[in-house]
Amino acid sequence: MSDNITTPTRTGRLDEWVAALRVYLEPSTWRMLFLGFSAGLPLLLVLGTLSFRLREAGLDRTTIGYLSWVGLAYGFKWAWAPLVDRLPIPGLTAALGRRRSWLLVSQLAIALGLAGMALCDPRTQLQAVVWFALVVAFASATQDIALDAFRIESADTERQAALAAAYQTGYRLAMIWAGAGVLWIAARAEVAPAVAGAQAAYQDGAWRVAYLAMAASMAVGVATVLLSPEPVRRVLPPARGLTAWLREAVVEPFADFVRRYRWQAALVLALIAVYRISDVVMGIMANPFYVDMGYTKDEVAAVTKVYGVAMTLAGAFIGGVLALRLGVMRVLMLGAVLSAATNLLFAWLASRGHDLQALVMVISADNLASGIASAAFIAYLSGLTNVSYSATQYALFSSVMLLLPKWLAGFSGQAVDAWGYSTFFLATACLGVPVLLLVALAARVRPRGA
Template identity: 60%
Template sequence: MPSKPLSSWWESIQVYRHPKAISLFFLGFSAGLPLMLLFSSLSFWLREAEVSRATIGFFSWIGLAYSIKWIWSPLIDKLPLPLLKTWLGRRRSWLLVSQAGITLGLIGMALTDPAISLEQMAILAVVVAFCSATQDIVIDAYRIDAAEEKLQAALAATYMMGYRLAMIAAGAGALAIAGFAAGTSEGYVPQAWMTAYLCMAALMGMGIVTTLLIAEPATPTKPPALEQKAIDWMTSKSHLPDRIVKLAGWFYGTVICPFADFIGRHRWQAVLLLALISTYRISDIVLGIMANPFYVDLGFTKQEVAAVSKIYGVIMTLVGAGIGGLLTMRFGVMRMLFAGALLSALTNLLFAAMAHVGHDILWLTLVISIDNLSGGIATAAFIAWLSSLTNVNYSATQYALFSSMMLLFPKFLAGFSGVVVDSVGYSPFFIMTALLGVPVLLLIWLASKHLAYQSAHSGEDQ
């Protein structure tokens, strides 16, 4: 259940000083860095390499790795890595391996020219996406395991600050580095993008160092009720081969129990919650794939986009994440969830207006600033809400399911974004993405009614 709002502004602000909140900032940076390098910055790179808009749109399907990560999340939840577990523990060992995979994948992308080897670039991007999705599974589980519920909003906020700052570094920063490396050269310069992506690979070192410094969270010692059933079942089937009994019991406890636990707690209302999860960020995600191609087609240079994002984008992103976490702790999760969804839909209309305005730095500044502010508020509330839905015994698997659902349908639609823009133009496309957010508001209202009823009947405070 969402935790009770804190009683004072001062109490809310002080939570940000907690060491775990600080560590989540750096882990958030590590999680956010690959995202822009797979989508926004990569789409800019591909467009400069004269890859078609339709192909760029289909490239976004690489992000489906984030949408199906629940498939391998049970292994990460329960399976220890040999040798590394003894040194780092279960969560941190998976974290280190995934971060190493991202770093190596980014180096491979840096050394690949999409104008010559588009298929190789796609394969490497899939590798980075898989490792990045794995890292997300572990960080989310670590965040939920490491702190009690009252800290989750603060951890979500600092995580988002790091996450969004990394997105700026991998977005505006990568564009700025590529522009600087290209110098006075006109047109497409592959070496400039190689330099940018190598620098981004080096920044993954921040996440690796954090992983080595943080403490491994405690794990529950007593198996939950559903897993106890599996243990009892294995005991009663002693006449069967031992290997088969253990495999069946492990599968039930690792794969079936996380999903059975969620459905058991929410019954048929689980469908409502999953519908909200799968559509909450639909407006932003569908629009996001075409944002940089939109800037390119309006005539903005890498330097212009990078300058606006680096200054105003960074400021508004950090302000948005901080405000989002603060307001969530002060007024509660569901109210800010609604406010964030409304803001996300409305800000898309600014892109539609900008399509008519054309090349205008002031409009670019306005759009990026307000979009980043609303995104920070919405995401901080959303992460805190998702965390409140999980059972700590299955934190990795359940949160992976939730965050996968968040991306699956929007990413699928986003794959057709280039085709839609080619058919109707940018302005109608952006209006369509804003309208996609309207049903989300109804789902939030219905979900809040269900959770309030469930809380009242379980004796917990909303």
């Protein structure tokens, strides 16, 4: 008797799980996978991978550090988001719709910018490389704005988690392709393979092939946009002028935050501004460091770009689980400690020269720590937002998170030239010490009414 009752119940539950998993087979989910790939592709090509190329081309580390300020474009994308949300593109918006037209224009601009970077030799045309990198960075940030809106409007609330998961999967695959893939292509395109453990002679032709391949890879996003339907158009309230927009988009979200946290808002913003400072400042010099230590493109691709991404994902999973079990603030403190401590491992690695086994060990620890810290920090930022201003406040918090570390990272090359790698890595570890105090103080902060 009991078997007759239990079996249908179990079958019913299985059917429910199968029905739930079918969301990953829906066209909208697959579209977000491919669009996520398009979004993740440009980031490393104007930051991490570019610094590897520039150092191999013989540029000094001080210049490479300053050029990292190109990445500040991502920190200001909230400023032109309302234009992307409202402004039609003549001719194109009427044909494709508001979201698809902005996506297509930004993707084509990224592809053209990457092609420009490919065709310019940084040894003789550095200014042109920088301008094309700026085009890629601004177009990529614009694509992010349009893509967030496209994703939100493409499905109901119940499907947003699946769309976000597909987006993140595509994004991470693109980071592997733009990190490891571009180095692998450049290594294959060299006239003579680099000798393991030796400094490779710069071959601009090899990098030209690699960056042109990355530009061609943007066809994934372009094709997806052209084959996708435009989301259902939202009726937006009419614009009420620049002053009204500034009040609603910038002033009011911050005013709400200050009202809820009062004087403690300064403490919270200080923590947001410096939490990732150790990682960001150190990270700009990571690729020049690999070049100077004699690691080949294949070694860097395999260890730091493929294996490293896998370790970051593992760290993010661990961080998410720990946050549920121990609380966000405890894991936030753990992430701050680990982020600073792993920079000490890079100082040790600098004394080893070309040591592949030591590199694997250091990358394992560093990326695992980065994943844990990132998961806790995202959870912390999400908890700070008011649901009435969630998108705007989160975007503004993300900008605050990037601005000071990115600005300070611009001087990282100058620091390495003055002190050497070991002392520089030690200094970046010390940058994490004030973060520990801020986390401890922020753990006591409670919003008004909590």
